[in-house]
Amino acid sequence: MAKTEDYKYLSGFGSEFATEALPGALPEGQNTPQVCPYGLYAEQLSGTAFTAPRETNKRTWFYRIRPSVTHRPFAPIKHAFLESDFRKRHPNPNQLRWKPFDIPKEETDFVAGLRTVCGAGDPLSRNGCAIYVYVCNASMGNSAIYNSDGDFLIVPQQGTLEITTEFGRMRVAPNEICVVQQGMKFSVGVSGPSRGYILEVYNGHFVLPNLGPIGANGLASPRDFLTPVAWYEDRDVSEYRTISKYQGHLFESIQDHSPFDVVAWHGNYVPYKYDLKHFMVINATAFDHADPSIFTVLTCPSTKPGTAIADFVIFPPRWAVQEHTFRPPYYHRNCMSEFMGLIFGNYEAKEEGFMPGGASLHSMMTPHGPDAQCFETASTVELTPVRVADGTQSFMFETCLGLGLTDWGEEKCCKVDADYYKCWQGLKKNFDPNWKPTPKA
Numbered sequence: 001m002a003k004t005e006d007y008k009y010l011s012g013f014g015s016e017f018a019t020e021a022l023p024g025a026l027p028e029g030q031n032t033p034q035v036c037p038y039g040l041y042a043e044q045l046s047g048t049a050f051t052a053p054r055e056t057n058k059r060t061w062f063y064r065i066r067p068s069v070t071h072r073p074f075a076p077i078k079h080a081f082l083e084s085d086f087r088k089r090h091p092n093p094n095q096l097r098w099k100p101f102d103i104p105k106e107e108t109d110f111v112a113g114l115r116t117v118c119g120a121g122d123p124l125s126r127n128g129c130a131i132y133v134y135v136c137n138a139s140m141g142n143s144a145i146y147n148s149d150g151d152f153l154i155v156p157q158q159g160t161l162e163i164t165t166e167f168g169r170m171r172v173a174p175n176e177i178c179v180v181q182q183g184m185k186f187s188v189g190v191s192g193p194s195r196g197y198i199l200e201v202y203n204g205h206f207v208l209p210n211l212g213p214i215g216a217n218g219l220a221s222p223r224d225f226l227t228p229v230a231w232y233e234d235r236d237v238s239e240y241r242t243i244s245k246y247q248g249h250l251f252e253s254i255q256d257h258s259p260f261d262v263v264a265w266h267g268n269y270v271p272y273k274y275d276l277k278h279f280m281v282i283n284a285t286a287f288d289h290a291d292p293s294i295f296t297v298l299t300c301p302s303t304k305p306g307t308a309i310a311d312f313v314i315f316p317p318r319w320a321v322q323e324h325t326f327r328p329p330y331y332h333r334n335c336m337s338e339f340m341g342l343i344f345g346n347y348e349a350k351e352e353g354f355m356p357g358g359a360s361l362h363s364m365m366t367p368h369g370p371d372a373q374c375f376e377t378a379s380t381v382e383l384t385p386v387r388v389a390d391g392t393q394s395f396m397f398e399t400c401l402g403l404g405l406t407d408w409g410e411e412k413c414c415k416v417d418a419d420y421y422k423c424w425q426g427l428k429k430n431f432d433p434n435w436k437p438t439p440k441a
């Protein structure tokens, strides 16, 4: 296990980075010299079409000990809980809540611990998204994975992930998130029972949301996104396994060395992490409840303006100060699908039942909102300035797509809380046709 001082990062979102683990390993003035410094091979990883507009064009140049192509053929491997057919089951429009997902007792690494909960679209036409939980307790050892289908946004809930990538090493603890984009090889180390959530997008890459009238600063700041510095190992082993998730299925190929042999790289197509405590919270300071989009950390846009394939939204600790206002989330019906998870603490609209390591899903147009207990309290409480969500962190993956559940998500996980709907049944009729406004003093 690497020590804390071994983790070094470059700061910036969408930046052009250049980093070398040996001095002079990056060629000067060109990408593909006839012979690269130190006898390295040049290899480009493209994250967008060669011809994508300059503003969105993403690629990185690796200088590595051997090119990635030195592997034996891919062979399919089975995984009981990965699914990419989101129309297999009959649709279920109900509000769903899951109790905390179990972490297996038997040895399970990050890949074996992936479970698809729900999703939309498909990776072949590069349209859609998928939501997973991971539950594991063992490091990946001499194996790595890359996702040919899309980008992974990983949200650890329990246990710190030590992620070795071709770019370098990142340590990602609960209350931090990381993004490992399409095609980037990574291997996950853990030091105990670990659990978290993953949002996968097939369409494109995550970007920071536009700030509009907020101005040039606010929400997640570009400088707080961290990308690892170059790190390599020159390690020959008899069997190193590289797994590709390709068209929703896993394939493995064997090679005789570690794929983490990139001595230097430069480019703007990179993995990154972000600590949620840096989020600069903006919210209503006079009255009413601001829509949760005000808490968007990252968004994967669709081609429809302002409409996301998926947003990653958090509910961070903050002050609530609104006057003459029902402060918790309002009751609503949304044209988008909302999947929520809880990293720690509790969520203001549901003090009970929604637990760390569990989840909820409120699908398109399915009504939801505060439970009966929350409504009673928030309708009568004195409206002094109060801290909300202190010591807590919940989040939402919100998508414009309809989400289909998997067998594991709806049944095999055995965590669906059949009593969820009851939390709203106690909402009373308070209507009084003779009601009169209280005279102002």
Ligand SMILES: O=C(O)Cc1cc(O)ccc1O
Binding pocket: 290, 291, 292, 328, 329, 330, 332, 338, 349, 362, 368, 369, 396
């Ligand atoms: O449903 C939820 O709990 C998420 C949510 C929070 C909020 O503050 C406003 C709308 C909304 O969907």
Ligand SMILES: [Fe+2]
Binding pocket: 332, 334, 338, 362, 368
């Ligand atoms: Fe909602």
